[in-house]
Amino acid sequence: MENFEPKENRELLAGEQRDNNPQSPIPNPPSPIPKTQLLLYLIPIIGFFPSLWTLYRGQGSREQLAISRLSITLALIWLLGYLLLASGAATSDFLTLRLFILNSFLTSGYFLVSVWLILRLIQGKSGRLPGFSTLAERVLGKYLS
Template identity: 80%
Template sequence: MKNFESKEDREWKAGEQGSRGAGEQVENNNAQSPIPKTQLLLYLIPIIGFFPSLWTLYRGQASREQLAVSRLSITLALTWLLGYLLLSTGATTSDFFSLRLFILNSFLTSGYFIVSVWLILRLMQGKSGRLPGFSTLAERMFGKYLS
């Protein structure tokens, strides 16, 4: 490879090797780096994280952990959206139950945000980002079609 390197590159590498201590090792740039936590945390942001999660599943070029968190994020968002729409529709069409359905709707939305924040905190601590019921549901729903 020395034939293809410029003189400046060779001098720079020689100076760099001379400045290294005896115990230091050269980092391997080809080594696979771990998944950045910020990318996994982005997937779990309520409502907004749905779009990068969908893009990750659409591409299909991600690690198992990224795919699992993306599936979970999409499942949570779609479940919340379906419940939100059904409760809102029921509240607008009903005279007697409208206040109760709006309250249930706010509980559902608050629950979605709290679960998302809880999962973000679990990932920041290095723990698993799985929910027992929703993770298996996400695997069944999106495992076949989107990965």
């Protein structure tokens, strides 16, 4: 049965490593970032804390730092909007219901954007948002990196 297997497979199974391209510039390519770690950063509300820790340490790949900045930016924008709308609803007699509805739309939007970004990362696409990623780079890149 061994004769039906290609010779290269038998050599690799026997433990012999062959280098097809001896002039490759990178002998051992860097290991890719685990997707689970990037997905953890994008979990709504919970992902804020590992993202903050990653930026605080300043260690991580460029992709990890970018996703961390985006996650923190989204969470802070949601929190600021949530608090402003809730306090407006608490102090207003006429706009209370409307502000609570806007608050629920803001929260739903934050969760949907986070889930959409998670799905994009699972598919292997970029985890960037056009306006928010540049804002995150500008603001948080200055203070936390």
